[in-house]
Amino acid sequence: MSYEYLYRRSITNREDFWSEQAKNLAWYKFPTTILSQDENNHYRWFKGGMMNTSYLCLDAHIENGRGDQLALIYDSPSVGTVRKYTYTELRDRVARFAGGLQTLGIGKGDRVVIYMPMIPEAVVAMLACARLGAIHSVVFGGFAPHELAMRIDDSNPKAIISASYGIEFDRVIPYKEMIDQAIVEAKFKPDFRIFFQRKENYDQLNGVNEFDFSKLELSEPVPPVPVEATDPLYILYTSGTTGTPKGIVRDNGGHAVALKFSMENIYNVKPGEVFWAASDVGWVVGHSYIVYGPLMHGCTTVMYEGKPIRTPDAGAFWRVISDHKVSIMFTAPTAIRAIRKEDPEGKLFEKYDTTSLQHFFLAGERCDPATYSWLHQLIDRPVIDHWWQTESGWPMLGIMMGVEKLPVKIGSAGLPVCGFDIHILDEAGHEVERGAEGFVAVKLPLPPGCLPNLWNNEVRFFKGYLEHFPGFYQTGDGGYQDEEGYFYIMGRVDDVINVSGHRLSTGEMEELVASHPAVAECAVVGIADELRGQRPVALFVLKDGRPDDEFAVEDQLVHLIREKIGAVAFFKNAILVKRLPKTRSGKILRKTIRNIADGNPFAIPSTIDDPLIIEEIRSSFKQRGVGVAFD
Ligand code: COA
Ligand code: AMP
Numbered sequence: 001m002s003y004e005y006l007y008r009r010s011i012t013n014r015e016d017f018w019s020e021q022a023k024n025l026a027w028y029k030f031p032t033t034i035l036s037q038d039e040n041n042h043y044r045w046f047k048g049g050m051m052n053t054s055y056l057c058l059d060a061h062i063e064n065g066r067g068d069q070l071a072l073i074y075d076s077p078s079v080g081t082v083r084k085y086t087y088t089e090l091r092d093r094v095a096r097f098a099g100g101l102q103t104l105g106i107g108k109g110d111r112v113v114i115y116m117p118m119i120p121e122a123v124v125a126m127l128a129c130a131r132l133g134a135i136h137s138v139v140f141g142g143f144a145p146h147e148l149a150m151r152i153d154d155s156n157p158k159a160i161i162s163a164s165y166g167i168e169f170d171r172v173i174p175y176k177e178m179i180d181q182a183i184v185e186a187k188f189k190p191d192f193r194i195f196f197q198r199k200e201n202y203d204q205l206n207g208v209n210e211f212d213f214s215k216l217e218l219s220e221p222v223p224p225v226p227v228e229a230t231d232p233l234y235i236l237y238t239s240g241t242t243g244t245p246k247g248i249v250r251d252n253g254g255h256a257v258a259l260k261f262s263m264e265n266i267y268n269v270k271p272g273e274v275f276w277a278a279s280d281v282g283w284v285v286g287h288s289y290i291v292y293g294p295l296m297h298g299c300t301t302v303m304y305e306g307k308p309i310r311t312p313d314a315g316a317f318w319r320v321i322s323d324h325k326v327s328i329m330f331t332a333p334t335a336i337r338a339i340r341k342e343d344p345e346g347k348l349f350e351k352y353d354t355t356s357l358q359h360f361f362l363a364g365e366r367c368d369p370a371t372y373s374w375l376h377q378l379i380d381r382p383v384i385d386h387w388w389q390t391e392s393g394w395p396m397l398g399i400m401m402g403v404e405k406l407p408v409k410i411g412s413a414g415l416p417v418c419g420f421d422i423h424i425l426d427e428a429g430h431e432v433e434r435g436a437e438g439f440v441a442v443k444l445p446l447p448p449g450c451l452p453n454l455w456n457n458e459v460r461f462f463k464g465y466l467e468h469f470p471g472f473y474q475t476g477d478g479g480y481q482d483e484e485g486y487f488y489i490m491g492r493v494d495d496v497i498n499v500s501g502h503r504l505s506t507g508e509m510e511e512l513v514a515s516h517p518a519v520a521e522c523a524v525v526g527i528a529d530e531l532r533g534q535r536p537v538a539l540f541v542l543k544d545g546r547p548d549d550e551f552a553v554e555d556q557l558v559h560l561i562r563e564k565i566g567a568v569a570f571f572k573n574a575i576l577v578k579r580l581p582k583t584r585s586g587k588i589l590r591k592t593i594r595n596i597a598d599g600n601p602f603a604i605p606s607t608i609d610d611p612l613i614i615e616e617i618r619s620s621f622k623q624r625g626v627g628v629a630f631d
Contacts, residue, residue, distance in 0.1 A: 003404040003415065006265075010418035010447070017418070018045065018448055021261045022253075025296075026060045027051050028226045031253065035445060042452055042461075043445035046253035049229035053252050054098075054131035057295035058091035059224065061271075066298055069272060073324050074120045076305035077316060078167040079198075082323075085120065090127075093120075093217060098128035100216025104159065104192050108133030108225055111157040111235070113190070114281075115139045115148060115175060117166035118305040121196040121213060122281045123291050125161045126234075130252075133227040134158075137235040137247070140282025141166045141173060142502070142568035147245070148182035151237050152190065154247055155455060159192040161213070164202040168567075169310060176203045229253020235455045236284055238390040239505035240464060241494050243512075247455030248390050250287075255393060256296060258419075258449025259288055262394045263297035266386070266417060268359065268402035269328045271298030276324070278304055278317065278331040283502070284390040285364060289330055293394075302326060308335040315348030322352035329357060332364035332501030333371050333385075337531050340371065346378040357381055359401055363388060364501035365533045366489060369410045387413035387489050389475065390503070391465070393449045396420045396442065396475075397487050412486040413479075419447025424481055429469045437480045439493060441472035495590075497526030497534045499570050506536055509571060512564050513538050513557055518548045523580055523588045527597035528628045529570075536561075537626055538574040539593060539617065550576040573626050577617060583607040597621050599629025 010017045015034040022031065032048030058071070067088040074083045085093070106112060112129050114136050116122040122138070129136040137155045139148050152160070160183075166173035176195060183189060195203050196213035205212055233252045237245035269275050277289035281303075294301035302324055308317050308331070317339065321329060343349075360375065360383045367385045376383045382405070386398025398414040399406050406415065416422045421443035424432050432438040444466075450473075454461040468474050476496060479489040492498070495506040506524040513522040522540035529535040538557060542548060557574035565571070581589040584607055595602040596618050604611050622630045 001403060003400055003406055006400075006403055007416060007418050011421050014419070014445070014447075018257060022046060022049070022257045024260055025051070025056055025256055031229055038452075040453075040458055044230050044452055045251070045448040046229035046257065049253050050226045051229055051252060051256065052131065052133070052224035052226055053233055053256055053292065054094060054127045055224035056256055057127060057130075057292060058087060058094060061087045061298045062091060064298075066271070069298070070300040071295060072120055072123060072301055072303060073274070074303045074305070075320055075324065076118070077311040078305045083120065090124070092221065093124045094127040094131060095221030095223070096219055097124050097213070097217045098131040099219035099222045101128055101132060101134065101159070102222055103216070103219055104211070106132060106134050106158050108227065109231075110134045111137060111155045113137050113139060113148070113152060113155065113157040113160045115141060115160060115162045115179065116196070116281070117141050117163055117173070117175075118280060118303055119163060119196070119198070120303060121163060123303065126281070126291055130233055131222065131224050133225045133231060135232045135234055137237065138282055138287065139237070140280060140502075140568070141175070142282070142566050144562070144564055144566040145178045145181035146185060146564040147566060148178065149185035150245060152182060152186040153188050154237070154244070155235055156188045157190050159194060160190050161194045161196075163196040163213070164198045167305070169307065227252055230452070234287065236287060236390055238284075239496055239503050239508065241496065241505060241507045243505070243508040246460065246464070247457065248451045249453050249455050250393055250449075251452055254448030254450070254452075255292065258394050258447065259293040260296050261418070263293050263299065265400050265402040266395055266398055267328050267330075267361065269297065269299055273299055273327040274302060274325055274356070275299045275328050276302035276304070276320065276326045276330070278308070278329070278335060279364070279501075283364075284388075284393060285330070288394055300324075307338075309338045309342050313348060314339045314342035315351055318349050318352040318354055321354045321357050325356040327356055327358050328361070329359075330361040330363070333362050333367040334365065334500040334532055336362070336371050336375050340374050341531065349378055354379070359384060361386055361398075363395070365498040366491060372410050382408065384408060385413050387477075387487070391451045391475075392420075392446070393451070396422065397489070409482075409486050411488060412482070413489045414487065415485055416487070422487060423472065424479065425469055425472070429472070432480075434481055434483050437478055437490060439469070440475045440477045440479045440487070440489065441469050442475065443472055446473055497536060499526070499529075499535050499568070500532040502568050504536070504565070504569055508565065509536055509538065509561055509569065512560055513540055513574065516553065516557060516560065518542055518546045518553050519557075520544070521580060523590055523593060525590045525593050525597075527594055527626070530628060532570060535570050535572070537597065538571070539577045539580060539620075540574055541577060541580060573624060575620050575624065575626065577613070577620060579610060579613050581613045581617065582609050584609045593617060597627030597629060599627070
């Protein structure tokens with residue numbers, strides 16, 4: 001079948017298209033309505049359908065004879081362990097742990113926060129929640145307690161599930177201490193804290209309502225609880241333009257149908273094959289393609305607790321592909337840049353037998369052509385850049401390798417995936433000409449699997465995504481489409497940045513920097529970084545009459561962001577300036593600051609209030625060696 005035919009059908013005949021796809025799943029009750037609108041006029045998929053996501057990911061495969069097939073391979077160079085679970089073994093762990101959660105009174109609709117490293121117990125916890133119809137909210141383990149506290153206050157979870165510690169190269173991340181701190185800060189206090197002890201009795205579980213994960217797992221197994229297709233499966237918080245993260249809601253039915261469809265049609269992987277997304281369960285890539293997608297499709301998923309480099313070397317990825325016969329691999333371009341830096345000639349790749357590898361997918365940030373070409377030449381297999389975001393839950397652009405292996409264009413994120421009617425609009429919402437840059441927007445309705453709403457925040461959902469271009473979902477990205485229909489994503493049009501494939505808000509950082517008592521005003525921008533894609537840098541002005549030592553304040557600000565957001569923000573520079581560059585109407589010229597650091601040619605804006613400030617900023621960056629222009 002041709003891509004063009006399938007794609008057209010998915011847009012012109014949506015309901016039949018997705019109804020057919022829905023038939024690939026084992027529903028308890030098939031949906032009565034394929035597409036409808038709720039009381040807020042938001043689109044909903046598969047109303048009336050009854051199902052259970054954990055059943056589809058586990059029990060259904062066992063019933064179909066896959067019980068002895070590997071479901072999950074845990075490979076951890078961080079602790080020197082490889083453990084493998086068949087579908088039956090994983091189902092049994094999930095059913096028992098769900099039984100344990102049930103004894104605590106956790107059931108349908110209750111929220112559970114999961115704050116864990118990349119260990120199989122994180123998957124067990126997610127699927128156990130899904131089994132009970134409880135709504136999980138996984139928080140990336142690299143976020144600081146303050147970030148965790150904000151998510152606790154928004155989602156009001158009945159329980160938090162964690163593990164004794166995470167490992168970052170040779171550094172131990174003490175989760176229990178971090179959870180204790182988050183709970184002190186949060187206004188909402190969860191009833192239960194559950195810890196997986198990575199070493200026997202590592203944590204002293206003395207607190208009231210503190211439980212040992214493994215002891216709960218000794219409970220009687222429970223069957224999957226039927227839920228509505230429109231019931232939430234999870235909330236995943238992501239950065240927006242303000243300090244408060246947005247709770248992206250994912251429903252059960254649309255999610256299951258979309259992910260199953262994507263495994264076959266985008267990733268071109270067959271049940272029984274090994275699929276590896278080298279990401280983290282704390283991000284959407286981890287939710288969709290470490291956990292739910294591969295398991296929904298009957299694949300073996302790889303859970304890797306390590307890094308692309310130094311665990312033990314830059315051959316780590318090739319070793320995992322070889323050891324576990326990975327067919328399809330997916331990671332962020334940052335990881336490839338890190339490998340290339342350590343092993344530019346790809347000598348370590350040659351050490352391993354990677355013949356199992358068929359395709360390599362990249363996403364999470366813009367892939368620079370040099371990285372793309374290096375990887376493509378090295379592995380000599382199709383490398384596909386594809387574009388999506390937490391909100392969409394699955395790819396919106398790419399090459400649908402299971403439908404038609406159309407050519408890849410370097411620098412492009414590909415063609416629209418079935419169901420996504422993508423347009424480039426100008427500020428007024430008019431379609432721009434081919435080749436012209438604009439706002440990337442998706443015509444409503446979004447296909448199954450995308451966010452139906454934000455958790456407890458209908459107003460922010462409408463204002464953030466739907467208001468600006470009526471009838472469209474605004475993605476927050478800018479880009480253009482070429483004559484042949486391929487799209488190019490050029491970056492965010494808001495203040496979200498992407499640091500090592502990690503999505504962060506400069507707005508949030510700005511609020512924190514501004515909260516320092518010595519700071520009069522500030523701007524935080526994302527500047528180019530050769531390894532990480534982008535990294536944040538702050539410019540700040542001291543309050544009049546403050547006697548503070550400028551270097552002390554700079555250090556305090558760096559420390560503040562690390563403490564409040566986490567090391568993952570990679571916030572290393574706060575730079576004191578006399579004034580911020582502004583227009584005469586007082587708007588901070590953030591783009592100009594970025595251009596200076598990135599070494600881009602630019603004209604000094606005619607609206608600037610004081611052109612001399614440009615030179616001052618340039619020399620501050622130069623003095624500190626900040627920005628690729630001054631490295
Ligand atoms: N828990 C705690 N801390 C974490 C963390 C986690 N899960 N992940 C990252 N951090 C910390 C790091 O230890 C580092 O701390 P440091 O400043 O004290 O050294 C800091 O956050 C910055 O991390 P990172 O940007 O990841 O830099 P790095 O030098 O440790 O590693 C790469 C660089 C390229 C190897 C790494 O970023 C990587 O593997 N990237 C792939 C990204 C990815 O998979 N993204 C998912 C989206 S698809
Ligand atoms: P996240 O929600 O964390 O997955 O981040 C989503 C954002 O990452 C998108 O809005 C884009 O800005 C960026 N992004 C993801 N994939 C790509 C890609 N393939 N090319 C360019 N940008 C990407």
